Amino acid sequence: MSKEGRQSAIKAMPVRLGGRIMLSAPGKKAKNFKGTIMRLLQYLRPHSFSLLIVFALAVCGTVFSILGPKILGRATTLFFNGMMDRLRGVPDAGIDFELVGKIMLLLTGIYILSEAFNYLGQFIMAGVVQKIVYTMREEVYQKLTRLPLKFFDTYTHGEILSRVTNDMDLIGSTLGQSLTHLISSIVTVAGVMAMMLIISPAMTLIALLTLPLWYLITTKITRYSQKMFVDQQRELGELNSHIEEAYGGHIIVKSFGNEEKVIQRFKEINERLYDAGWRALFISGIIMPLINFVNNMGYVLVCIVGAVFVIQGRIAIGDMQAFIQYSRNFKEPIIQFANVANIIQATIAAAERVFELLDEEEEKADSPHALTLFAPRGEVKFENVTFGYSADATLIKNMNIAVKAGQTVAIVGPTGAGKTTLVNLLMRFYEISGGRITIDGIDIREIKRGTLRGIFGMVLQDTWLFQGTIRDNIAYGKEGATDEEIRRAAAAARADHFIRTLPGGYDTVLNEEASNISQGQKQLLTIARAILADPAILILDEATSNVDTRTELLIQKAMADLMKGRTSFVIAHRLSTIKDADMILVMNEGEVVEKGTNAELLALNGFYAALHKSRFAVEEAI
Amino acid sequence: MINLLRYLKNFKFSIGVSLLLIAIRALAELYLPTLSADMVNIGIVNRDIEYILHVGSWMLIITAAGIAAFILAGYLSSKATAGFARILREEVFSRVESFSLQEFDRFGTASLINRTTNDITQVQNFLVFALRMIVMVPILGAGCIVLAFSRDAILALVFVVVTPVILAVIFFFMRQGLPLFKIMQEKLDRLNLIVREGLTGIRVIRAFNRDSYEKQRFERANFEYAATGLRVNRLMEAMTPLITLIMNLSIIAIVWFGGIRIDLGFTNVGDLMAFIQYAMQVLYSFIAISRMFLIIPRATASAARINEVLNTKPQILDGPAEKQPQDQKTRGHVEFKDVTFRYPEAKRPVLRNISFRAGPGEVTAIIGSTGSGKSTLVHLMLRLYDVDSGSILIDGVDVREMPQKSLREKISFVPQKTILFSGTILDNICYGREDAGSEEVLRAAEIAQAMEFISEMKDGFSSPVAQGGKNLSGGQRQRLAIARALLKKADIYIFDDSFSALDYATEARLRRALAQEMAGATLFIISQRINTVKNADRIIVLDKGRIAGIGTHEELMASCDIYREIVVSQLSEEETA
Ligand SMILES: Nc1ncnc2c1ncn2[C@@H]1O[C@H](COP(=O)(O)OP(=O)(O)OP(=O)(O)O)[C@@H](O)[C@H]1O
């Protein structure tokens, strides 16, 4: 059955179905170029002093390089006059080599200075650009730390990564070019124009006749290239996101033999990227020849008019030569100007994507009076808490829980009941929409997030370890932990033994996906990490789900010590883990349906008792 | 980099034509100063305005032809370069897709992502430049030098002196730049890695309040990247001014010597002017070349990284296609014969002398302590790694002797770590079989006990799934992964600790449904729960990579100490229940 066929067939089924929702950042149209430019300029402001120097250097450098041809022209005029005089038979006529020599020396000095200034300008500029890009990257990263988790539920990693690498890279490589060329071309245009005016206003006018054409070409083309660049960066982001997922899920792709399908999808996006890519290339490549064409037309006109003027004796031949050289020189900055206009399009297309990320709505800022130091006893209360992941679907309604300091609370319930959600709320990963959660009577919203999260130590359902040594991974729970502490934590988590059998022991480097240790071993490491953190409140969310039961028993003993006198939340399906809890919260569909101790709840013979019985039902299954 | 250029061969024609067109335009460009010299030497000297106009209109026509050629060339070469990048990306991506886990881990995900996108962009950037310059510049440069020689061979000796100097300068910068650019791409990998880790581990980072630590890590990587970038930029930026200076000085020399030669009557002013224009043209060519050499080092560094991927041959290769078993009835047989396997860097084998058989209609359970090699065992069955000794036979054929595709078609796998992709619930379930009918999808979801939550979602099967299934609960994720595996019709099903996030009631229902629906299939179930494995036809107890016992629950209770210990560790739970 075709995909569409199935889609529609499934739609006809009693299951409620809606439209497909795009998750990755939707490809927004280029909207606000002016705004983006203004914003980019903001980044230049702190460097205005450096930029001023760059500007001054560019002016000097350019003035010198503009003076060059004029002075060179004088030498030519000297030659010409000398020869003419000789032809006319003036006695002692010839070229005044002393004067020519002086001119040459002067020129040498000027050229050296001009290039020195040029380089100095580039040197400073490179520093400015790197700083700006560094700052922007930094800002993007900082931003990521301030975004709510909700945001990360909607953007794919590849999309975000593309903004940090591909887009920022484009900005980095084009911003410098844009700025230096912009400055130097402005100066050159002005300077060259001045020189041409000095030599011959009339000829300048002719050279300038081509200006409107330049303007027309540049604006027309950049308008078109805008779209191309935006498309290109967007497709690149999408491709990156596809690649990231495919590489991240390599094992699934392989074991489902789905390589070809993944490659097919890759080809589709790649095709679109190609389409946007060649257009962008073509457009940016076409600017130069077009401008060149217009310029060559100007050049021809200048030649013709210049030749006529020389014949009529209105200008010297050396001046004509200089003028021709200028009008050629004139072309360079104009081409650069057009190029800059074009490159800026690319810069902006990329910057816009970065700004888009920077403009995402952040987590509510901590209130200025929020507590920064807080050593709670560990009394936790949920009062009328209401929450839903999306505004239109409430998951938790009017929840009330009171946990006394030092209690061990077990949370049980069928999958999807909202157990992990409860933890998410406690840690303030998501904002509740009603009621309040307090610790020692203080609303968690009045505690700085960092401080709040420092209170908890948690082991999550998904293990997360980073590329680095096992030692560093365990020490993640506590800054400046000693080797002995790390080892003791590992021993309590029953990880010490396996770590020591690894080739590098504690210095074994986990690879990027931490796939060089087993899943259960990963869990042991995350437990060790939490033990080392020695938090005021402990949260274990199915911390040992992949650990074998013999090891689990041993860990439980270690944990029992750790949990003594410490408020702890334990989520587990294996009931052995929870039967000794001071309080068991039984959750179903976002509500606490029962609470009490193991014995009380069994006596109640309700939901918990049924859950309990289901353990035995398992035995009949296979 | 050269050997990447082989991917240009599809574009031979358009590149050839575009180079030709560019050559035409270069010649046109060259012809202009010659004409303008004629204008001076003939037109002005003879005061012949008509001649001047005549030459002028020729100049216009040539200019127009030049531009037309160039635009067409631009069109062709843009398509060729973008096409080249497209092919290269595809090539790299497909190569990476063919990697086994071993090669994959060697590069690391972040680096592979960069190599597939960013590095290729660098090479493309180079190519764009190269195509524009490669013909234009030498023709212009050489043409100008030739013309200059024809005007005044002695004066043109200046070029003979200057050219080697400039080439030496370019060579120097190349040598210096290349290693720096290589470092730079590596720093970019590092940056990518840290951001990616920050994204995958966001909850843990926030939970441990380690934002500031991560920030520092990022700052360092960012700083190093920026600093390397700055160093290399400042180095390379020196090249253009230096070359410009050299060229300007040589123009001064030309004028000086030209003056002397005019004085001696060997040449005239018009020729000198044309000569200077040629010199300028050569100057621009050299500057253009130097700009091209600015991007060569980065492109070379990137090309090396791309080649590294392309030259990595996957170690796991397809067996011949013929060796497929014909008999339809005997499908689903698995046999391990004395299998021993060691991970490349590990000291000791993770699995030693594993032998067992399993057949259709049977449930084989694998139990054993953390790290005993259970997942490794099933990965070997899927041939994600190759055994060191012994062999694994599926339906009587060694897994190394059949195509990977047909091997993996026979097996359906639910990995221990649930991996879902962004898309909809439906997309994820149909991952293994896009052509599945709606009946089948519903069935798979029902057996996996996923219907109960899917039907409660607002959009049902079209509800969005975030990358990695972040917007679902652990148990929901696992059930989707199970549904995905069930929908893929296979002879052998492997569940690697796939019920760990399910509550007992759900697991019981799921296993009951499995038992009914999968009666004819070969099932492998890895689990830590005795209850889950108890009724299996065969339980394999793994301990430190060896089979500590194999048999039914009753047999093992009687014979296997380790099994008994596992049972006892779970007994306490039962007793209190
Ligand atoms: N980030 C999220 N965005 C939207 N919905 C979510 C998100 N996380 C969880 N949900 C939904 O909220 C409900 C409760 O999920 P939760 O993770 O709290 O369940 P749980 O009780 O921990 O289940 P399990 O035992 O399977 O881990 C589920 O229906 C799930 O689909």
Ligand SMILES: Nc1ncnc2c1ncn2[C@@H]1O[C@H](COP(=O)(O)OP(=O)(O)OP(=O)(O)O)[C@@H](O)[C@H]1O
């Ligand atoms: N890619 C790898 N490279 C090197 N060593 C590895 C790799 N993957 C696993 N190991 C090691 O091999 C051993 C067996 O790992 P495996 O994943 O098979 O264990 P397991 O029995 O599935 O454990 P668990 O119950 O924790 O899932 C472990 O000690 C682990 O550290």
Ligand SMILES: [Mg+2]
């Ligand atoms: Mg495993």
